[in-house]
Every structure is written in C-alpha cells, then in structure tokens.
Amino acid sequence: MKVQEWEPASAPESEVAAVIDLLNAAGEVDVPDDPRWQVDGYRDYLCCTMPGERRACWVTPDPHEDRLLGQANVLLMDDIGVIDLIVHPEARGKGVGSALLLAVARRAHDEGIPSLGVEAIGETPSIPFYERHGFRWAYGEIRNVLDLGSVDWLKLGGMAQGIGSGYRVEYYPGGPPEELFAAYAAAKESVRDNGDGDLDLRPSSYDPERLRASLATLHRRGLKPYIVVAVHEPTGDVAGLTEVVVPRPRPGRADQYDTIVVPEHRGNGIGRAIKARMLFELRAAEPKLAEVQTWHALEKDPMLKVNADLGFQPDREWREYEADVPDLLRKLGPSLA
Numbered sequence: 001m002k003v004q005e006w007e008p009a010s011a012p013e014s015e016v017a018a019v020i021d022l023l024n025a026a027g028e029v030d031v032p033d034d035p036r037w038q039v040d041g042y043r044d045y046l047c048c049t050m051p052g053e054r055r056a057c058w059v060t061p062d063p064h065e066d067r068l069l070g071q072a073n074v075l076l077m078d079d080i081g082v083i084d085l086i087v088h089p090e091a092r093g094k095g096v097g098s099a100l101l102l103a104v105a106r107r108a109h110d111e112g113i114p115s116l117g118v119e120a121i122g123e124t125p126s127i128p129f130y131e132r133h134g135f136r137w138a139y140g141e142i143r144n145v146l147d148l149g150s151v152d153w154l155k156l157g158g159m160a161q162g163i164g165s166g167y168r169v170e171y172y173p174g175g176p177p178e179e180l181f182a183a184y185a186a187a188k189e190s191v192r193d194n195g196d197g198d199l200d201l202r203p204s205s206y207d208p209e210r211l212r213a214s215l216a217t218l219h220r221r222g223l224k225p226y227i228v229v230a231v232h233e234p235t236g237d238v239a240g241l242t243e244v245v246v247p248r249p250r251p252g253r254a255d256q257y258d259t260i261v262v263p264e265h266r267g268n269g270i271g272r273a274i275k276a277r278m279l280f281e282l283r284a285a286e287p288k289l290a291e292v293q294t295w296h297a298l299e300k301d302p303m304l305k306v307n308a309d310l311g312f313q314p315d316r317e318w319r320e321y322e323a324d325v326p327d328l329l330r331k332l333g334p335s336l337a
Contacts, residue, residue: 041222041248048220072100122317135321140298144312159276164268181208222248239265256294
C-alpha cells in the first residue's frame with residue numbers, strides 16, 4: 001500500500017481537485033445530505049494553522065485509476081494531534097485506512113505528540129474503524145441542522161427581542177472589535193473547565209492574544225466568522241456570545257462554533273436572543289447560505305432547548321475518540337525503537 005506525504009501548499013491544482021473528488025465520493029455514501037466540497041479555497045483551508053501548530057498530509061494514489069484511494073492529515077498541537085482521514089468507499093476494508101493511520105502515528109511519535117484525537121461521524125464506517133484500532137470514546141455530541149428555508153422569521157424576531165433589561169446585543173461580521181477582545185476572552189474563560197470530557201479538538205480562544213491569532217487564522221483559511229454578543233450595560237462585560245463561520249470550500253452550510261452565556265448572566269434569555277439575531281444577520285450577509293449546523297452534548301446541554309426553539313433538527317451522533325501514540329504504533333507497525 002503506497003502512502004506518500006503530500007504538500008497542499010505546492011501541489012498542482014489537479015492534485016487538490018483529486019482530494020476534493022475523494023472527499024465528495026466518501027460524503028455521498030457517508031453523509032449524503034451534507035453539501036459537497038469545492039476546490040475553491042480548499043488549499044488555504046488545509047495549509048493555514050494557528051501559530052505553534054502544524055499540519056502534515058498524506059495521500060494514497062490508486063495504482064490502476066487516476067484517483068486517490070485515501071487521504072489523511074493531522075493537525076499537531078501542544079499535546080495532541082487531530083486526525084482527519086478519508087478512504088474512498090470502493091477501497092474500504094483493504095488496508096488503506098490503516099496504512100494512512102500508521103503514517104499519522106509515526107509523525108506524531110517523531111514530533112513528540114503523545115496522543116491522537118479524532119471526530120468520528122455516527123452511523124459511518126469510521127466508528128468501527130477507530131474502535132478496532134484501539135481508540136477510546138471520550139465524548140459524544142448530537143449534530144443539529146437548521147434549514148433556513150423553514151425558519152419562522154416572525155417568531156424568530158420575537159426571540160431576538162426577548163432579552164432581559166440591562167443588556168444590549170451587538171453584531172460583528174469578521175470578529176469582535178479590538179476593544180472587546182479582553183471581555184470576549186473572559187466570557188470564554190468563564191466556561192472553560194466545565195468537566196464535560198470534550199477533547200477540545202476544535203479551535204477556541206480564552207485570552208486576547210489567542211483570540212486575535214484565531215481570528216486571523218480563520219480568515220486565512222477562508223472561513224468567514226460572524227459574531228453576536230450580549231453586553232451587560234452596567235459593567236460592559238460580555239455576558240454571552242455566539243459564533244458562526246461560513247467556510248469558503250462549503251459555502252452552503254455554516255458551522256456554529258461556540259455559544260456561551262456567562263453563568264452569572266443566565267436566566268435572562270441571552271442564549272435565545274443572540275442566536276436568533278445571528279440568523280437574521282446571516283440571512284442578510286450570506287444569501288446563498290441554506291443551512292446552519294451546530295452540536296450539543298449527549299448529556300444535558302443548556303443550549304438544547306434554545307436550538308429546538310429556533311428550529312434546529314437532530315441529525316446524527318458525532319463522537320470524539322482518543323488513542324495513545326505508542327499503543328497505536330504497537331498495533332499498526334513495527335517498533336520505532
């Protein structure tokens with residue numbers, strides 16, 4: 001099984017297109033209702049990372065046809081590597097995924113990264129694949145999808161206005177202004193250690209400098225952020241925030257990132273109001289946008305009822321898995337000692 005390292009920054013356009021074809025072939029089988037990937041913007045989507053992070057990629061060419069059998073990349077952070085691994089539906093069960101996973105584990109070992117994490121989509125072959133290779137289920141979520149064509153905008157307008165006195169709602173396309181960075185990061189810090197078992201495989205920002213770097217990285221990757229905040233007027237604190245990102249390579253469906261209500265400000269209708277306001281702003285700013293997807297924990301989640309009130313529909317389970325790199329290497333290949 002030939003696995004070769006692949007550098008998206010310098011790859012010819014035909015190779016980037018081959019990766020897109022692979023992603024869409026897998027998506028048509030695994031998540032047929034999801035929008036397809038586009039070549040436009042995908043190179044930047046892979047290449048750009050946060051300061052101090054780096055990404056390595058591999059591909060498995062088909063020796064008989066002009067296509068790829070598989071592709072994997074790993075985002076190497078301080079103490080964990082985040083895997084993204086795709087195998088063509090016609091090549092599954094033939095060792096392609098294991099060969100790619102071995103390449104990822106070897107790179108993590110060489111970089112001194114002790115563990116690997118991955119998001120696996122429920123009801124797809126990725127679940128038994130990672131469990132068979134010894135990955136431990138660490139955290140579970142349900143993805144919810146909102147069809148913007150089904151929204152009751154009159155009802156939503158009432159929700160957007162239903163916030164307690166002493167708060168104002170502000171909208172910032174592209175990211176919050178510099179003067180709000182400290183208060184914005186403090187709001188995120190207030191719920192950082194909630195003990196829910198999340199591996200933190202997605203980006204978040206708990207201090208002003210990281211927030212600044214995170215926003216810059218999103219823009220370089222072709223991910224346009226939209227921010228709505230609730231400001232507590234007596235103190236100027238950010239009492240709540242919600243973030244949505246529209247990806248250039250898949251512009252039809254937006255990703256909901258964090259939605260946070262600071263604990264001492266809960267019970268004032270903030271979560272519902274800021275998410276409703278966000279949908280109005282997205283309708284105006286992104287006329288081609290058809291859907292918004294968000295995730296909530298399998299256990300009790302304060303946003304669960306808010307999402308239901310807004311019209312989000314449960315879609316499928318997502319799981320976060322984790323494995324120790326030395327264990328993976330023992331399972332997948334000869335010792336590197």
